Amino acid sequence: MTLTVSGLVMVFPILYAFLISFMQGGEVLQGSLWPETFSLANYVSAFERVPLLTYLWNSLLVSVLIMAGQLILCSLAAFAFVFTEFKGREWIFYLFISTMMIPWEATMVPNFQTVQSLGWLNSYAGLTIPFFAMAFGTFLLRQQFKTIPKELYEASQIAGISKLRFFTGVVLPVAKTTITTLAIYSFLTAWNMYLWPLLVTNNEANRTVQIGLKQMQTQEIASDWGVVMAGVVMVILPTLILLFAGQKRLQEGLTQGALK
């Protein structure tokens, strides 16, 4: 019972946004909870007012690129930190994760200047590449890789299997659940980015969907909440789909090792 009530409380804002997206302009301000008719007019005007499709496509592309870049770099870095021995390994690792303590906003200006001088403004490169290195992801995967018995590595050394083949053939499949979790996390983080795309893009061709939403809200003096909510629903849809699809994996990841 308590669970149901708190569940309802939690889900109410999303549900309400979903309902508003079907309401006519006046209904929202009257404070009604249920739309009189379920019309798709808001969705149509959402697509008309801003180039929502372009934005969605941009967001998708940027998020996928960031996710892929992060996964590749983080897993390779974590592999190096766990399975190769070099001088100062621990020290470099701690230096690496200590960057997590620097707030992102503090690096924003230098990052912007770098991207600007590289001529990456208004490009996918400028939107994605600054996010490829992720200390958190490296940390997460390193901890996961550390649980892989080192005998597995030694056994493949004796068999003569190359490091790359061990990485792709053993480490990645064994750490599959953690990598999936990280993939979902980094996709969603990238999808929800707002400030950085706003800084490095100023044309419609490269902007992402979060900026589109803000545009919708501020285009007119009185926001047409029905339209804005229609846009919001379109935007959170991928998030929800990803969460539902990944739910099983996420659960697996959380309960892994609990059952033998």
Place this chain on the structure above:
Amino acid sequence: MRKVELKGITKSYDGKQDVLKAIDVTVEPGEFFVLVGPSGCGKSTMLRMIAGLESITSGELALDGKRANALTPSERDLSMVFQNYALYPHLSVEQNITFGLHVKKVSKREQKERCKEVCGMLGLTDYMKRKPRELSGGQRQRVALARAVVTQAPLCLMDEPLSNLDAKLRAKMRSEIRQLQRKLGLTMIYVTHDQTEAMTMADRMMILSDGDVQQIGRPLDVYNNPANTFVASFIGSPPMNLIDAEMKDSVLVADGHWMTPVTAAMKQKIGSGRVTLGVRPEHISLAKDSEPGFLVQVANVEVLGTETLVTFDFGEATQWIAKWPGQSSVQPGEQIRICVDDRHLALFSAEKGERIVCEAAPVKKVSL
């Protein structure tokens, strides 16, 4: 078949303390060589150095007469079985066995054939599609063995492969591994802390303690003629009974009241002063009426069916164990008269614990 030679092999992690001290040993082709010792004696380190997983601090390792110090593990052409089996959890039994064969340029077809053959040999045919987590401990152990065998490497290294199995299965796998090694003519180097495994499996064994070689020899030679008190108490179950004794005139006196005469030759070797006296449990028996014996109090009795282990107080601080064939009716607390077969006494120097006199009956040499 492969010959492995270690010449003055030393290992040190910090450059100050040696974990292994100048090991010299030659493992003959086709030999089952066991490294045995208590935890932390350096036996696993030695095996890992042979495998190439640990660097060699100094000394030379030769495989078939060729220096191998700088070779990578795969260049040494050997296989290894790990204590925790090191099976790839996401691969099926079949994939586990053939994983890595492509490096050795084995064709897909031959991989399949070899895998089938090995699985047949080890009774894994029905489990080839299963994942390691769906197998019992014994089956996992067999997969690990299969993976070592399938490479057809002439040298196989095993690091305590049976220590995760229960006692019954362990005895079974002991015999299986030994038969497999004979059948394939492998040179085997086997690490264990279990002296029973060493005794039952080895052609020759090396006893290590604190990085030092204590003794190298055939199991029975080691059992009958332990080189020092460490080997005497480590090999044999129950271990050899030891007690400090003193030379007085021409008799050895242990604990002030038990005496045993010694021959002139022995006396000369012992000189004067203190020694450690050792007796195997099976050389202590109940004294018959006519025999000289001495009274002891029984502390505990373990009847095993075929034999009986009797623990009794010997002196103030020591307890000895006697092993008698059959099922004895001796009860704890009872006073019994025992006698020791003095032909089998072993004497060790009191300071260093080294064997002084070898009075054991000559052992029939066992051929390999």
